[in-house]
Amino acid sequence: MSRVGKNPVTIPQGVTVDVAGGVATVKGKLGTLKLPITKEVDVSVEDGKVWVKPVADTTPSRVLWGTTRANLRNMVEGVSKGYSKNLEINGVGYRAAVQGKNLQLQMGYSHDVSYPIPEGITIKCEKPTAITISGFDKQKVGQVAAEIRAVRPPEPYKGKGIKYDTETILRKEGKKK
Structure with missing residues (x-):
């Protein structure tokens, strides 16, 4: 028995979930997300809750039972509340700024790194050393945060x-004399 899968996903007010043609569509105030449903699980909407059950x-x-339920829960939460990730920049002269539809990063390279902001993602720089990434798709928010972090990962x-x-960051001890 899946401990995650046997619990239903509660649908909050203002969110609609439709299951038709092997695709679950979740619509809310922040956007619309779609999830293809495999033939291994059965998804049904009853009394304001989404139930996922294994076919065999x-x-x-x-x-796939627990995975599908977790993905549906993330989608419902994303279109109702949204997700965000915060990044910090450490280092002398390292900074970030949003310019139009690009994130400009000055990370100590001989050139500035320009990261194009994808559709459905909002990036804010309250300070030159703080980046906030937000959106309604949990996977996309995490992917964008990982790609920005990969420009200059923290050194130990x-x-x-x-x-x-x-x-x-676990600091490594240097060679002692």
């Missing part, structure tokens, strides 16, 4: 680079 007692059905000696605000 096989390993693929049990694996002084912690210079781009890191998540919740991330802790």
Whole structure:
């Protein structure tokens, strides 16, 4: 039994979930998301809740049971509340700024790095050393945050680079004389 899959997803007010033609469509105030449903699970909407059940007692059905339910929950929460990730920039001369539809990063390279902001994602720089990425698709928000972090990942000696605000950099000890 899947502990995640057996719980229903509660649909908040202002969100609609439609399951038709093997695709679940979730619409809310922030946007619309679609999830293809495999034939291994059965998805139904009853009394303001989304139920996911395995079709058979096989390993693929049990694996996809909890995964499908978790994806649907993320979609419902995304179109109603949205998701955000915060990044911090550490290092002398390192900074970020939003210019039009691009994020300009000055990360100590011989050139500025220009990151195009994808559709459905909002990037804000309250300070030159803080980046906030927000959107209604959890996967896309996480992917954009990971791509921006990959421009200059934090190095373990002084912690210079781009890191998540919740991330802790373990410092390595240098060679002692």
